[in-house]
Amino acid sequence: MNCRKTALLKTGRVARLVLCSAMLGAAIPTMALAIGGASGAHVDYQVQGKLGEVIMNPYDIAPLTAIIKNGGYVLKDVTVRIVPKKDGQEIKYQVANKHLLTHGGIPVFGMYPDYVNTVEVEYSRLYNGKWEQAKESYTLYTPPVYTEPNATKTQKAALFSGADVKKVDKKFSDRLYFVNNFLHKAGKGTRAVWNNPTGGALEWNYYPQNFIVDTKGEVRWYMNANPIYDLKSIYNAGVMMGFKQNNDGAMSWGFGQRYVKYDIMGKEVFNRELPAGYNDFSHSMDNSPNGNYFLRVGSSNLKRADGKNVRTVRDVIIEVDPSSGLVQDEWRLFDILDPYRDVNFKVLDQGAVCLNIDASKAGHTMSAEDLAKQDANDKFGDIVGVGPGRNWAHVNSVDHDAEDDSIIISSRHQSAVIKIGRDKQIKWIMGSPEGWKKEYQGKLLTPVDSKGNKIECEAGGSKCPGYENDEGGFDWTWTQHTAFKIDSKSKGDIIYVSVFDNGDSRGMEQPALPSMKYSRAVIYKIDQKKMTVEQIWEFGKERGNGWYSPVTSLTEYQTDKDSVFVYSATAGADFDINTGAFKTDPNPYIMEFNYGSKEPAVEIQLKDTTGYQAMPFSVDKAFTK
Known part of the structure; x- marks a missing residue:
């Protein structure tokens, strides 16, 4: 009679399964051996490049980030570049040693959502006592943006339904803006x-609804x-x-x-x-x-x-x-x-x-x-x-x-x-x-x-x-x-x-x-x-x-560019004065001014989102310093 079948039909299932394994001996590998065991631990999924595996959304709350693990090497002199879309904004930064050590590899930030991103990395790695330089590309798909549904007529499927980039002076073309917005109240959260x-x-x-937008509106x-x-x-x-x-x-x-x-x-x-x-x-x-x-x-x-x-x-x-x-x-x-x-x-x-x-x-x-x-x-x-x-x-x-x-x-x-x-x-x-x-x-x-x-x-x-x-x-x-x-x-x-x-x-x-x-x-x-x-x-x-x-x-001075950043966060909402129902959500304005200027050097209007505050975000602070 089949050993496994006998074990499943009778009581004492665990003991009988162990006995069956012993009887079969080396003829059938155990589950432990199939995973690794004597054959050695190994990575049995796709790995790109010369380093270790890539961990997408490594800490669960930032889906457009990743870590290219160090593969057991010591790394230094790391530069990351997110290849922009056509006519898009480049994000490129150096990674300080403390971040390489903390994350166990190269932190990748600034990828586009619902897109196959090309990430270029340059680095030096220590192997057998020698430093080797490398430059390579990783191809990483990222998911669409997500937001909780709240049963309102004005909510859009995406994080926001678009951005109208009206003006960006060259001085500010490398800007990234952190936006702190939110949805309307919903039944789930008012109990x-x-x-x-x-x-x-x-x-x-x-x-x-927290996100970072570049000067192209992405x-x-x-x-x-x-x-x-x-x-x-x-x-x-x-x-x-x-x-x-x-x-x-x-x-x-x-x-x-x-x-x-x-x-x-x-x-x-x-x-x-x-x-x-x-x-x-x-x-x-x-x-x-x-x-x-x-x-x-x-x-x-x-x-x-x-x-x-x-x-x-x-x-x-x-x-x-x-x-x-x-x-x-x-x-x-x-x-x-x-x-x-x-x-x-x-x-x-x-x-x-x-x-x-x-x-x-x-x-x-x-x-x-x-x-x-x-x-x-x-x-x-x-x-x-x-x-x-x-x-x-x-x-x-x-x-x-x-x-x-x-x-x-x-x-x-x-x-x-x-x-x-x-x-x-x-x-x-x-x-x-x-x-x-x-x-x-x-x-x-x-x-x-x-x-x-x-x-x-x-x-x-x-x-x-x-x-x-x-x-x-x-x-x-x-x-x-x-x-x-x-x-x-x-x-x-x-x-x-x-x-x-x-x-x-x-x-x-x-x-x-x-x-x-x-x-x-x-x-x-x-x-x-x-x-x-x-x-x-x-x-x-x-x-x-x-x-x-x-x-x-918000209105706040920015030291790095001697500028004044302004977020008019609830402008442009349209509502029915008779019923009190909103026809649209607000359409906030992101603006930045050279200090003392009466005309904005940057003007970007978001669409259909309730804004609270926003601010320039520094990649250098986050990774280089």
């Missing part, structure tokens, strides 16, 4: 809210977030925001209840839950020159003056040590600022309160009666309103000024940029003077012209010459995003700050027609000793409502 205690912004949950990297992200998990979801490329080339950011750092190949540096006393990260994770990270979070449990316990919303800054994760300091803004200043709430367009966009409420504002009802009904959470436990501050950026150990914050719902010292004392407030209590009046900056003369502003100080749709003059920022000090141009008491002025509630009012709204990228010169502010550059008025971004966006 929970905090209730112990009440409040917070847990339901703020959007699937990410995607050269994208994130498959699923291995580190789960829309259905309280502690593994949220809105991915606050991306920064660190000096070591790796990317840091946060989402929901986590803050993380990964290199661009997808290798984890750290991935941590927020410290237990804090919740709901979003918007900003600043990597300070002092080596620490400054995170914008909320308090997990605050006892208000009325005895109620709440989770707070976007109004706490913490400083964490990157190695230990220990909290070094905190800025509790509800103790430092006035959480009951309500003048801005009464003029905010309720149709676009950051990402909570509801076209059916476009043009609607809140009254004092509406705000009073919130208190009377104990309504807390991610809602516009006064007092801790509501979205009274909506801080969307924090920038640590290491020169005087202070933080500069952008508070959207106060339409103010504010500097606060390590001692938790306010140094200055840049914003309309309306509605600030007496104790804050001495901290307000005075607008001046280029000669230092005071600019007289009307309507309680909210309407300055230039706030309307004309050139020149001065204007405050309104529901702004990002306030970053330009370190290389600042010195001592004279500092320069870049801001994206979204423009809702400009002049402390809603305009007669929605089409009159516009956004600006703007740079201010601040004399911290004289307590004055001068507007030295702006862009956006001339583009009018077509460039208007009601929410999100």
Whole structure:
């Protein structure tokens, strides 16, 4: 009787199979021998080139990357070139020794999606005590871009449906732009809210769309977030925001209840839950020159003056040590600022309160009666309103000024940029003077012209010459995003700050027609000793409502090219005013300006994607330095 058949039919299957193997002896090789064993371990799949195997998407979250393993050799003097498509943008970089050692081979970055890429590598390898030089090509297919479906009419099949490259000056032709976008809310990710205690912004949950685009409009990297992200998990979801490329080339950011750092190949540096006393990260994770990270979070449990316990919303800054994760300091803004200043709430367009966009409420504002009802009904959470436990501050950026150990914050719902010292004392407030209590009046900056003369502003100080749709003059920022000090141009008491002025509630009012709204990228010169502010550059008025971004966006100086990068991230969305339904997603603008220029050197418009922020990405930082 067949030995194997006997073993399967009777009990004691394992023992009988072993016995059968012994009986058959060398006539039939065992499974172990078939895999390797005495015949030796070997690679039994296709291998290109003179080195080892190629590992595609080596860390699971970056499908357009690969590692050409070193094959057991010592490598040095490595150069990688991604052969461009016809008339495409070349990506070429040298690889520092630390990256060759870390990845066990040559990291490949910048391939095209759904394409058979040609990757050229040059290197020296050590074999039998001698260095051999080599140059070879690898042919690597990469998958199409992927994004989670969310059952909305406006979602496209691809990562985004295209890019319109309008202008790229030669100086910027080697640029790569990291784009931080996301999908609309979906049923999968809106299943929970905090209730112990009440409040917070847990339901703020959007699937990410993070990618790198070149100056030809081609995607050269994208994130498959699923291995580190789960829309259905309280502690593994949220809105991915606050991306920064660190000096070591790796990317840091946060989402929901986590803050993380990964290199661009997808290798984890750290991935941590927020410290237990804090919740709901979003918007900003600043990597300070002092080596620490400054995170914008909320308090997990605050006892208000009325005895109620709440989770707070976007109004706490913490400083964490990157190695230990220990909290070094905190800025509790509800103790430092006035959480009951309500003048801005009464003029905010309720149709676009950051990402909570509801076209059916476009043009609607809140009254004092509406705000009073919130208190009377104990309504807390991610809602516009006064007092801790509501979205009274909506801080969307924090920038640590290491020169005087202070933080500069952008508070959207106060339409103010504010500097606060390590001692938790306010140094200055840049914003309309309306509605600030007496104790804050001495901290307000005075607008001046280029000669230092005071600019007289009307309507309680909210309407300055230039706030309307004309050139020149001065204007405050309104529901702004990002306030970053330009370190290389600042010195001592004279500092320069870049801001994206979204423009809702400009002049402390809603305009007669929605089409009159516009956004600006703007740079201010601040004399911290004289307590004055001068507007030295702006862009956006001339583009009018077509460039208007009601929410999100960024303006940031770039040292490497002495330029100003701007992302108007929610411009160009079309919606039905009667039903509140969006006909299209936004069509964001990527722009870069030579410093001081009024015309962009780069203009690329993305299509049908909800944008948050973007920035130039440095391949040299990532691999060469």
